[in-house]
Amino acid sequence: MAEYETEPLKCWQKAKELRLKYYKDYQDARDKGGLRWTGGAWSFDAIPAGLGHDVHNITGEPYGASLAFDKKLSMECLEAAEAKGWARDLCSYMRNYWGSMYLEKFAFGGEYPEPDFCFQDHICCSHAKWYQHVAEYKKVPYFCIDVSVGPYKDLDESRLMFVVNQMHESIEWLEKVTGRKYQDELLIEAVENETRSTSAWAEICCLNMAKPAPLDEKSMYSLYVHGTLAKHSKEIADFYEELRDEVKYRVDNNIAAVPDERCRLMSDTQPPWGFLKVFRYLEKFGAISIGSLYTFGLIGIWETKPDGTWGPRTTPMQKGETITSRDQALRILADWNLSKPEWQHFYDPNLKTEMMLQIVRQWQLDGVMLHLNRGCEGLSCGIMENRLGIAEAGVPVMTFEGNMGDEREFDEKRVMTRIDSFMETLGMEMLESSVSS
Amino acid sequence: MLTAGIDMGSKFIKTLVLKDGMVLGKAIVPTGFEPSASASKCLEQAASEAEVDISSIDHITSTGAGRKAASEANTDITDVGAAAKGVAELIPEARTVIDVGAEDGRGIKTEADGKVVDFAVNEKCAAGAGAFAEAMSRALEVTLEEFGNLSLKSDKTIPMNAQCAVFAESEVVSLVHAKTPKEDIARAVHDAIASRVVSMVRRVGINESVALVGGLSHNPGFVDAINRGLETQVVIPDNPEFVGALGAAIVAGERNK
Ligand code: SF4
Secondary structure, eight states, rough: OSSSSHHHHHHOHHHHHHHOOOOHHHHHTTTTTEEEEEEESOTTTTTTGHHHHTTEEEEHHHHHHHHHHHHHHHHHHHHHHTTOOOOOOOHHHHHHHHHHHHHHHHTTTTOHHHOOOEEESSSHHHHHHHHHHHHHHHHHHHHEEEESSOGGGOOOOHHHHHHHHHHHHHHHHHHHHHHHOOOHHHHHHHHHHHHHHHHHHHHHHHTTSSSSSSOOOHHHHHHHHHHHHTOOHHHHHHHHHHHHHHHHHHHTTTEESSTOOEEEEEEEEOOOOOOOHHHHHEEEEEEEEEEEHHHHHOOOEEOTTTSEEEEOOTTTTTTTTOOSSSSHHHHHHHHHHHTHHHHHTOOOOOOOOOOHHHHHHHTTOOOEEEEEEETTTHTTTTTHHHHHHHHHHOOOOOOOOOOOGGGGGGGGGHHHHHHHHHHTTTTTOOHHHHHHH | OOOEEEEEOOOEEEEEEETEEEEEEEEEOOOOHHHHHHHHHHHHHHHHHHHHHHOOOEEEEEEETTTGTTTTOSSEEEHHHHHHHHHHOOOOTOOOOEOSSSEEEEEEETTTTSOOOEEEOOOOOOOTHHHHHHHHHHHHTOOOOHHHHGGGGGOOOOOOOSSSSHHHHHHHHHHHHOOOOOHHHHHHHHEEEEHHHHHHHHHHHOSEEEESSSGGGGGGGHHHHHHHHSSSSBBOOOOOOGHHHHHHHHHHHHHOO
């Protein structure tokens, strides 16, 4: 008999539809007289939103992950990128994306829909180069905002203005390359939506402190993705609030993601997308990954509450602020994004260790699984320092090697064996029901 | 109580039959292409040496890379758990276990009763495991035994920079062409393997005393290199290649209670 009751998420179908609609909207935008642009999941997508409601984007990382999930297509894309001379140790999302562009194959059917412009920001070495190449290859204009001003705890006026000034400049550039008049009220609306969606996502992650956890990380991957697609959109902000209410209902009614939850873990960095079965394997031991700094903080925006706990950042609207001007909107947007957890460790791995340990304590975890992700230098940078810090804090930790977007670098058998060893270390045995199945 | 442990290594299968903590028999056979059949054969040989009938064994536990393929086993345990258990029996004071076999290397931090606190395992590369020493001995056209002893005759340190077995092999070929004495090359190879193992073990921390087990502990060149690398003298039990099988047989006893 399972320990807890479980049931599928009611929002699941809607999540799926929203994601497919996003790609379709991008694909069809030109035919409908709209504009298409591409950039990263961390780009300031609220800014091009000021060009009109008919402007649609495609973000590179989730698109790369979608490609990676389709092993056959991914292999074609990776090989196409390698045939152009790109090294195998470059960001694997980027290589998948470029391959799809070279092959003129869109993961959601048809040809790769070329953008009208590229709009990106830059914190990882791959960010700026990724779209510089797309822009050169597709002969479209490109703007990139440098956000590497240091960790949020050291933010001051001049650092903030370094980003805000570039944002102002980007709006002039957008008007010039698109020939459209920029609408500040659309920017303000997008900034409000973005603060709403990213704070709501953090609230959802907080609900996973409950025992049993209402969500498992594998499911969270299908949900956090919306924030990586269009965190500025009203549809996504509304969806996250609806999802938050449903997850709250699950907590109130003890509805578990894993019916036999008896061991709580967190992972780190993007998973190997072609091998999400790793998470199903954990369930055989009654173990659940309740999330990670990655799923929590890639798009979720957080703040430290007066009692020292981590919680969703208070939105300007919740504070009673009204956004009335372009400059105010851009200042809020810059400050909001610069506090993103996943931007902090680009400057110091210890900041990441601290955040990870905060999650371990607050979400009451038994161990940590770190994916030494060869496909992402950005998020893997310093990960062995994190391992050391976590182990020194007395928290059991295991590592496994792989690649989020290149299945050639994932050794399934070896990883599963390592999970077995880790489970043994934690004193976990396979559930009776799993042994016999 | 009669128990057995089967260690399904990538190169050899080792089996050990235990009666109330006493080793009655053991056997080792090449894994070959049919690990399941080889495991049966190995178990038969160990049972015959122990002069017991397989059907009279109360509980059999398998371990090793191919542990799921041992059809006679009642339960299984990971290599990490088995090595830690086996060492706890033979060298109770050891708190760090280094286990290097043909294709895998492991560093394990343990507590008194062989409980694993932390572990690190080598990644896909074989440059930190026994298969690499074997390949390099072939390149030098000496037996593996000669290769191990040869390196003790050298006191030269030639760094090998390659991180991967394939590139390291091409470095060895360059050294051969440069007419570097074989003993110096042998030492360079063992140093290279040891340095990978040492850095892996340092990840879990090195607590005295340090036990070295697994097939590569028979290689004196490697042992010398690892002692220099760790700046300590590792302790090697008798029959170090059987420690995993011993640990599995002990676990079999615990599980049969
Ligand atoms: S952070 Fe990782 S996924 Fe993002 S661009 Fe850099 S390497 Fe690629």
